Structures are given as structure tokens and as C-alpha cells.
Amino acid sequence: MVAKILYPVSQPDVGDLEALYVNQAVRSGWLSSIGPFVSRFEQEFAQLTGTKFGVSTSNGTDAIFVALKALNIGPGDEVIVPALTFVAVASAVVRSGASPVFVDVHPDYWCIDPDQITAAVGERTRAVIAVHSYGHPANMPAILRIARERDVFVIEDCAEAHAAKVAGGVVGSLGDVGCFSFYGNKIITTGEGGIIVTNDKDLAERCQYLKDHAMDRGRYYYHSEVGYNCRMTNLQAAVGCAQIERFDEILATRRRILDYYQDEFSDCGSIRLNPRMKWAEPVNWLVSALVVDADGEERDGLRACLKEHGIDSRPFFYPLNELPPYRVYAEKRPFPTPVARRISQSGLNLPTSNDLRREDVARIAGEVKSFLAQQR
Numbered sequence: 231m232v233a234k235i236l237y238p239v240s241q242p243d244v245g246d247l248e249a250l251y252v253n254q255a256v257r258s259g260w261l262s263s264i265g266p267f268v269s270r271f272e273q274e275f276a277q278l279t280g281t282k283f284g285v286s287t288s289n290g291t292d293a294i295f296v297a298l299k300a301l302n303i304g305p306g307d308e309v310i311v312p313a314l315t316f317v318a319v320a321s322a323v324v325r326s327g328a329s330p331v332f333v334d335v336h337p338d339y340w341c342i343d344p345d346q347i348t349a350a351v352g353e354r355t356r357a358v359i360a361v362h363s364y365g366h367p368a369n370m371p372a373i374l375r376i377a378r379e380r381d382v383f384v385i386e387d388c389a390e391a392h393a394a395k396v397a398g399g400v401v402g403s404l405g406d407v408g409c410f411s412f413y414g415n416k417i418i419t420t421g422e423g424g425i426i427v428t429n430d431k432d433l434a435e436r437c438q439y440l441k442d443h444a445m446d447r448g449r450y451y452y453h454s455e456v457g458y459n460c461r462m463t464n465l466q467a468a469v470g471c472a473q474i475e476r477f478d479e480i481l482a483t484r485r486r487i488l489d490y491y492q493d494e495f496s497d498c499g500s501i502r503l504n505p506r507m508k509w510a511e512p513v514n515w516l517v518s519a520l521v522v523d524a525d526g527e528e529r530d531g532l533r534a535c536l537k538e539h540g541i542d543s544r545p546f547f548y549p550l551n552e553l554p555p556y557r558v559y560a561e562k563r564p565f566p567t568p569v570a571r572r573i574s575q576s577g578l579n580l581p582t583s584n585d586l587r588r589e590d591v592a593r594i595a596g597e598v599k600s601f602l603a604q605q606r
């Protein structure tokens with residue numbers, strides 16, 4: 231028998247302010263994608279990332295897809311992506327018509343390894359997607375250096391690292407374009423939703439145009455090219471505006487939860503929590519733990535044991551190059567990804583809801599430690 235889940239992995243931190251704004255949006259009659267909350271959300275989120283323009287989207291995957299399309303990336307092109315990340319990064323590339331090229335991640339901070347990008351850049355490379363994974367920024371200075379030299383675009387995927395900083399800048403503002411997701415388990419949420427941020431006015435306008443059916447400006451129902459509907463609604467943006475107002479508080483609470491975990495595991499050599507390189511200011515998306523030297527079986531055993539005690543968890547992502555629809559791309563441009571594989575097998579995300587108290591974290595960590603004590 232499986233115990234009732236006492237501790238989900240992540241619950242959105244929403245309350246009265248979100249309810250108030252959604253209510254206002256409903257009563258205003260602006261339910262679709264035109265409405266005051268949409269433009270306010272776009273402006274305020276762009277400001278938060280230190281960029282000039284924000285283009286909201288229906289979700290984070292569409293943000294990446296529209297950004298790729300706006301950069302005119304498509305069939306015949308290659309886009310370098312990390313092997314260890316959420317599948318949306320690869321599926322958006324495939325949907326654009328381009329081919330993903332999977333490269334390994336760095337063992338110390340789990341994001342795309344700049345040396346592996348250098349090894350993989352080729353004639354057809356048009357872009358790199360620098361994913362800031364599990365709250366930790368990718369090594370943007372190194373990535374930008376390589377990209378500028380080879381004339382390839384840098385798309386930042388900041389879905390898991392809202393407001394993390396690297397090289398003195400906020401993620402999303404450092405590359406050519408930044409993409410965010412506001413799915414329910416992200417740091418701030420709009421239910422479903424995403425945004426593209428950039429300092430490039432033309433690019434922002436092109437994203438806005440493509441995500442809204444590519445309708446000619448000034449000429450209703452005239453379309454010079456194929457467009458898409460990747461719009462965010464005013465209802466979603468209402469939630470988002472409330473979340474932005476509460477952003478500092480939400481971020482600080484999440485930070486405190488990671489501090490609790492770090493305290494609890496300070497005496498445990500078998501668990502390595504969220505990395506932090508000295509050049510980076512990560513944020514806490516989900517508490518992420520590597521079980522040192524574990525294989526997939528031991529990690530899964532731990533997850534099953536936690537579940538019996540009502541503690542939910544998530545395994546780390548599978549290396550994307552090992553998944554059925556993406557193997558064909560990996561075989562065309564094969565690069566070894568041993569680090570992604572190792573981290574994938576030994577990692578899990580622990581409960582990170584903002585309502586967790588110190589004693590909850592102590593209980594969760596206690597179960598992890600008692601499992602490992604029995605195993606090792």
C-alpha cells in the first residue's frame with residue numbers, strides 16, 4: 231500500500247492577491263489575450279530580468295519555439311542543447327524543423343559544458359540553447375565567447391532559474407534572447423505560460439508577430455507567412471502580475487527551504503545538494519539532491535521508500551539523446567554524454583513547496599538518511 235502524499239514535490243505559492251487579480255480580469259471581460267494584465271506582465275517581467283522587451287507566450291515550450299522561428303532557424307539548421315534537461319528544449323527545436331545536437335553537461339554544476347559546445351559547433355550550427363538547470367546558471371561568459379566567435383545565437387532557457395544571476399547579469403538578459411516558463415511547478419507561475427525577453431526590438435516584434443498568427447500590422451487578416459497561436463491569456467497574466475509583486479518573498483522562502491535542507495544534510499556525505507559555483511548566483515527552483523555514487527536502482531529505491539512515507543519526489547531528467555524520438559538526432563551528430571547519464575541516474579528532486587516548515591524538512595531529510603544508512 232502506498233501512503234497518502236503528505237509532501238508533494240512542489241505546490242504553487244498563490245493566495246489572495248492572485249485571486250483578486252483573476253477576479254478583476256474576469257469581471258473586466260478581457261479573458262483572451264488582449265487585456266491590461268498581459269501588457270503589464272510583459273513590461274514588469276522584462277524589467278525584472280533587466281531587458282527591454284517581453285513577449286508573453288502560452289507556455290515555456292512555445293517561448294523557445296517562437297524564439298527559434300523568429301531567429302529564422304529551421305530545416306537544415308542545427309541547435310546545440312544540453313543532453314540533461316527537460317524534453318521541451320529538444321521538442322521545440324524539432325518542431326522548428328532544425329536538428330538538436332546533444333552535448334554533455336558539466337559535472338560540477340549540471341548545465342551545458344562550454345568545452346562540449348566548442349567540440350560540437352559545426353557548419354550548420356545556428357544557435358546554442360543555454361539552459362540554466364535546476365536553478366543554477368550556465369557558464370554564460372564562456373558560452374557567449376564561443377558563440378560570438380562562431381556567429382551563432384545564444385538562446386537562454388531560464389524556465390528553472392527565474393532571476394538567477396551570472397557575470398553580473400540576470401539570466402535571460404545575457405544572450406540574444408531569454409525564454410521562461412510559468413508552469414505550475416516553476417518558481418513563479420501563471421498556471422500555464424511563458425515569456426520571451428530580449429533587448430532587440432526587431433526580434434521582440436517578430437516574436438510578437440509570429441505568436442499571434444503572423445498577421446500583417448495594419449492589415450487585418452492578411453498573412454504573408456505561416457504564423458502560430460502561442461498567446462498568453464489575460465487570466466494567466468493576472469496571476470502572473472500578482473506573482474511578480476510577491477516575487478522577492480517567494481524567492482526568499484524558497485531559498486530558506488534550501489537552507490533547511492542544507493542544514494539537515496550537513497552531516498551526510500552521501501547527499502550532494504544544489505551546486506553553487508563561485509561565479510554564479512543560483513536560485514532555488516526544486517531542491518535537487520545527488521545520491522553520491524548511486525546507480526538508478528538505488529536512487530529509485532530511495533524514491534520508493536520516501537513514497538511509502540508520504541514523501542513525493544522526482545527523478546532527474548533522462549538524457550534526451552537516449553530517448554526514442556531523439557536518438558536519431560544523437561546518431562547523426564554523436565557526442566559522448568557520460569556526465570549527463572551519471573547525474574541523471576543519481577539525482578532526485580525533493581519536496582520544495584513554500585509552505586514547508588523546518589520540522590517538515592527535518593522529517594523528509596531524516597527518511598532519506600535512514601534509507602541511506604540501511605543501504606550503505
Ligand SMILES: *Cc1c(COP(=O)(O)O)cnc(C)c1O
Nearest residue numbers: 289290291316318389390411413
Ligand atoms: C519547464 C521547462 C520548459 C517548458 O515549460 P512549459 O511551460 O511546460 O512548456 C522548458 N525548459 C525547461 C528547462 C523547463 O524546465
